[in-house]
Amino acid sequence: MSEEKRIRERDVIIETISRLMIPFIQLFALYVIIHGTKGPGGGFQGGVIFASSFVLYLVVFGLAAAGKRFPEGADTALMSTGVYIFAGVGLLCILVTLGTAEYLNYGFIPLTHHFEENRALGMDLVEIGIGITVMAVITEIFFNLVWKKEEEKGKGKEEQR
Amino acid sequence: MKPISVIALISVLILGALFMYVAEDIPAFGDPKSAPNWGVKLFSIDADEELEGNLNHGIIPVSVSDKIEGIGLPLPIKVEKARGLEGEWDAFIIPGEKYYNSTTIRFGAAPDAPKEQKYYLIIKEGDTIDVYRYAPVIRYWEEGEHETEVPNMVTYILADYRSYDTLGEVTVIFTAGVSVVLLLRRRGKMPK
Numbered sequence A: 001m002s003e004e005k006r007i008r009e010r011d012v013i014i015e016t017i018s019r020l021m022i023p024f025i026q027l028f029a030l031y032v033i034i035h036g037t038k039g040p041g042g043g044f045q046g047g048v049i050f051a052s053s054f055v056l057y058l059v060v061f062g063l064a065a066a067g068k069r070f071p072e073g074a075d076t077a078l079m080s081t082g083v084y085i086f087a088g089v090g091l092l093c094i095l096v097t098l099g100t101a102e103y104l105n106y107g108f109i110p111l112t113h114h115f116e117e118n119r120a121l122g123m124d125l126v127e128i129g130i131g132i133t134v135m136a137v138i139t140e141i142f143f144n145l146v147w148k149k150e151e152e153k154g155k156g157k158e159e160q161r
Numbered sequence B: 001m002k003p004i005s006v007i008a009l010i011s012v013l014i015l016g017a018l019f020m021y022v023a024e025d026i027p028a029f030g031d032p033k034s035a036p037n038w039g040v041k042l043f044s045i046d047a048d049e050e051l052e053g054n055l056n057h058g059i060i061p062v063s064v065s066d067k068i069e070g071i072g073l074p075l076p077i078k079v080e081k082a083r084g085l086e087g088e089w090d091a092f093i094i095p096g097e098k099y100y101n102s103t104t105i106r107f108g109a110a111p112d113a114p115k116e117q118k119y120y121l122i123i124k125e126g127d128t129i130d131v132y133r134y135a136p137v138i139r140y141w142e143e144g145e146h147e148t149e150v151p152n153m154v155t156y157i158l159a160d161y162r163s164y165d166t167l168g169e170v171t172v173i174f175t176a177g178v179s180v181v182l183l184l185r186r187r188g189k190m191p192k
Helices: A004-005 A010-033 A043-069 A072-096 A115-160 B004-024 B047-056 B062-071 B136-148 B153-161 B165-183
Strands: B039-046 B078-081 B087-094 B118-123 B129-136
Touching: A010 A043, A010 A115, A043 A115, A072 A115, A072 B165, A115 B153, A115 B165, B039 B062, B047 B118, B062 B129, B118 B136, B129 B136, B136 B153, B153 B165
Parallel strands: none
Antiparallel strands: B039 B129, B078 B087, B087 B118, B118 B129
């Protein structure tokens, strides 16, 4: 009996609706990150929206399916990738000017011929880094908490038997 | 009714009244003349015709620059009327930071002539002349969009002017994620 109950009940309506919604949530998250400099939005907000799509996937399809879609190794790697992008953009300013510019002075990255546009593009890169880190960390926290909970529940049932 | 709940009710009421009393005096969007929003008053000196004439002709009076030097702030290099108003003047300094001209960018070359920055506000009020220092926010408001070509003020302050702070914030979030991994993911791997 307990073995049967532990297999999750599947609901067609919820699964179909979330399968439809998750791509749009992710698209909206990317929109918020990319338009962080042009309108309301930014890396933190977009990252949280992106993470919410994975949270929805986990709630609907369970931990095993979500772990297959977004493996923990990729999660851990992305977590540090965002910080590396942020710090790397800062370091790039020093490297391309051979030490003339300060750390995180985006205007000196030779992307365009205008100092101001370089600053805007540097800000975009930094927002992408922030978004990746926030997305990975929120997903990581939620996945680990759910995993811990399920593990404890399973252990309690084994002891009862 | 228990006595402790009566005491709790009274203290909640007192705190609420105190909050209303304090909050009544706060303007809806903060005091525009408070130090973080607008500027700090440095000192005031007695006004006379000569001082005013000097300021109107763009000459910094010796009495003003002496007092500024005494405080230890950067000396103004020029002064002009603020927003065309009578009795208000802006004083400019040369900031120590590097700024490249927007039309040309030469890597490794010496920066162009430094840009002047609005720094002091001098106001004549009655018989005295007050000298204020502008808050950094004024610079962000007026120059930010022109300097970064980003219309979103929150983003250009957060990711450009205050980018060290944001790097620290991202590192804090990263540390939270790493500690969750270290504390919770102890035994084995996640089920696949």
